[in-house]
Amino acid sequence: MTRDDLAGSVVVVARDLIGCTIRHGDTAGTIVETEAYHESEPASHAYVGRTARSVTLFGRPGTAYVYFSYGMHALLNVVCEREGVGAAVLIRALEPIDGIGVMRERRGLVRDEDLCSGPGKLTQALGIGLELNKTDLFDGPIRLGPPAGPRPEVLVGTRIGITKAPELLWRFAAAGSRHISRPWPPGAREALEAA
DNA sequence: CATGGGATTGACT
DNA sequence: GTCAATCCCATGC
Numbered sequence: 602m603t604r605d606d607l608a609g610s611v612v613v614v615a616r617d618l619i620g621c622t623i624r625h626g627d628t629a630g631t632i633v634e635t636e637a638y639h640e641s642e643p644a645s646h647a648y649v650g651r652t653a654r655s656v657t658l659f660g661r662p663g664t665a666y667v668y669f670s671y672g673m674h675a676l677l678n679v680v681c682e683r684e685g686v687g688a689a690v691l692i693r694a695l696e697p698i699d700g701i702g703v704m705r706e707r708r709g710l711v712r713d714e715d716l717c718s719g720p721g722k723l724t725q726a727l728g729i730g731l732e733l734n735k736t737d738l739f740d741g742p743i744r745l746g747p748p749a750g751p752r753p754e755v756l757v758g759t760r761i762g763i764t765k766a767p768e769l770l771w772r773f774a775a776a777g778s779r780h781i782s783r784p785w786p787p788g789a790r791e792a793l794e795a796a
Numbered sequence: 797c798a799t800g801g802g803a804t805t806g807a808c809t
Numbered sequence: 810g811t812c813a814a815t816c817c818c819a820t821g822c
Binding site for chain 1: 814818819820
Binding site: 638644645671672673674678691693720722761763782 | 803
């Protein structure tokens with residue numbers, strides 16, 4: 602997963618990020634769930650154009666967009682598409698790889714499948730806060746890495762927790778993972794490619 | 797300057 | 810299943 606890869610279509614990138622890794626300090630995990638957001642649809646923060654918050658989304662692909670949600674959670678996104686286009690992939694869940702002990706301390710939990718099974722949970726587990734907004738994912742404190750093993754089969758479904766453009770099939774997850782944020786809804790389609 | 801919504805989570809019925 | 814916590818940010822007056 603190179604910076605050039607991230608410059609492509611945000612929906613394709615969201616699917617291709619499944620299986621890649623995120624590392625911060627001694628903690629790391631495999632991406633098992635993502636969602637795509639693009640300036641052309643109203644659920645995206647970039648839909649309203651460039652504002653103090655959304656300006657990050659229009660920046661260089663491979664930049665981290667970290668924003669504050671519901672007064673208590675930092676959510677991590679990977680900025681995608683070419684510079685000037687507002688688009689990003691929300692990282693919704695990880696399967697823990699390294700630093701599980703630290704994650705348990707930060708989360709106050711024991712079960713591995715609860716440590717990073719949500720966009721707010723994984724930032725807490727990895728110690729990712731708003732101060733990391735606009736940092737570079739190839740040359741910064743948070744590192745995006747290539748898949749460690751073979752690509753998993755990828756499921757496709759509709760995005761979670763939004764009220765606008767709910768029909769888009771822009772949510773992706775590793776098939777069979779026990780570390781995703783919410784059970785896959787009945788009737789969701791299954792992606793054919795694993796590549 | 798005041799207001800209201802939100803890409804969530806955890807606790808509770 | 811429902812709901813409150815909590816605060817940044819976008820919008821409107």
